[in-house]
Amino acid sequence: MNKLVKSLMNDNLIPLKPYESARRLFSGGQDWLNANESPYASDYQIDSENFNRYPSCQPTAVVESYARYAGVHTDQVLVTRGADEGIELLIRTFCTPGKSNVLICPPTYGMYAISAETCDVGVRQVPLNDDFSLDVDGICAQQDVNLLFICSPNNPTGTRVAAADIERVLSHFADSALVVVDEAYIEFDDGDAWAARLDEFDNLVILRTLSKAFGLAGLRCGFTLASGDIIRSLMKVIAPYPIPEPVAQIAAQALSDEGVTRVNVQVKKLNLLRNTLQEELAQRAGITLVGDITANFVLFHFADCEALMAFLVENGMLIRNQSKQHNLQNCLRATVGNEDQNARLLSLIDQFIEQKGVSA
Structure with missing residues (x-):
């Protein structure tokens, strides 16, 4: 870093490392099973007639469609550039740089902490229990926090946060902090959604996305x-x-009755594929399943995970190493792909196990 850049950069940014997204970690691959993306792509129609005009800040068709989909009022919906912008907006709006704090529960999604740190907002941590449930007593013992981030289903553990635990946290911080429930993967566990309870808790915020x-x-x-x-x-x-404008057009089409029906069919198929992938992985020597499967990925422990990861990358199969996360040493996370991708992942794992002579 040159002297000018270092002298001008905000002091809190100098020690920070950027979020290691799937695309930053690897520049190429044959099978991308490391970013929890859907293996299914759909066709959409784009009308370019108004591309010469600035778009609406909050496209009516998208807001109304998502409000109908989520079962909430239109004034309870904000459309953002991914759920990540929602995280940043919450921190910028409700936290004061150099003074306020947010609370996270690792292992969890990394952008909560990074967004806070880039805004010079403190990050308090209350790790999940060993079974990946919330440490509610530890959370409620915290003071001087403005935002609490709870991911359910949680990334990367695939676990659902108990409703009673979230209720207790919401009630405890009713007059002091916003509780943000990140539901990026809620379609894979729709029985646990919180949108219907927005009117019950004034401090409840929910994050959603079209990415998964x-x-x-x-x-x-x-x-x-x-x-x-x-x-x-x-x-x-x-x-x-x-x-x-193109994003608004596609989002509105995706949220149409036809689009939602298509997603529901795909989710059912992915859940079946996920269950099969979990069962198959459990049969492999040296592999121990970790967490749960309420999202579109499977987390597992393998003692020589670095070598397995390197072998998979060498063969164009990209999954995610979660070993740096709290309490997830030697753990890898595999996104559920289509039938061929899942079969290829299992085949490569079998090849590695055979080469290394791994025993059960």
């Missing part, structure tokens, strides 16, 4: 669901034109 079950990761379209007061506050800091 809807198969639109390349679109970068997410949603923040919350009370009208919270949404109006977020509107103070959101960019003037956050949703490009």
Whole structure:
């Protein structure tokens, strides 16, 4: 880093490392099973007639469609550039740099901490219990936090957070902090959704996305669901034109009755494929399943995970090493792909186990 850049950069940014996204970690691969993307792509129609005009800040068709899909009021919906922008907007709106704190429960999604750190906001940590349940007593013992991030289903453990635990946290922080429930994977575990309870808890915020079950990761379209007061506050800091016109058009089509029906069919198929992949992995020597499977990935432990990971990468099969996460030493996470991708992953694992002579 040259002297000028270092002298001008915010002090809190100098020690930070950027989030290691799937595309940053690897520049190429034959099978991408490391970013929890859907293996299914759909066709959409684009009308370019208004591309010469700035888009709407909050496209009506998208807001109305998602409100109908989630079962909430339109004034409880904010469309964002992926759920990641929702995380950043919440921190920028409800935290004061150098003074406020957020709370996270590792192992969990890395962008909560990174977004806070880039805004010079403190990060408190209350790790999940050994069974990956919330340490509710530890959370409620925390003071001076503005936002709490709870991922359910949790990435990367694939575990559902018990409703009673979230209720207790919401009640405890009712007058002091917002509780953000990240439901990026909720379509794979729709019986646990919190949108219907927005009117019950004024401090409840929900993050959603079209990146996972809807198969639109390349679109970068997410949603923040919350009370009208919270949404109006977020509107103070959101960019003037956050949703490009092509994104709005595709999102509205994806949220049509036809689009939602298609997603429901794909989710059912992926859940079956996920269950099969889990069962197959469990039969491999040296592999121990970790967490649960309420999302579109499987987490597993393998003692020589670094060597296995290198072998898979060498053969164009990309999954995600989670060993740096709290309490996940030697753990790998594999996204559920289509039948051929899952079969190839298992075949490569078999080849590695045979070469290394791994025993049960």
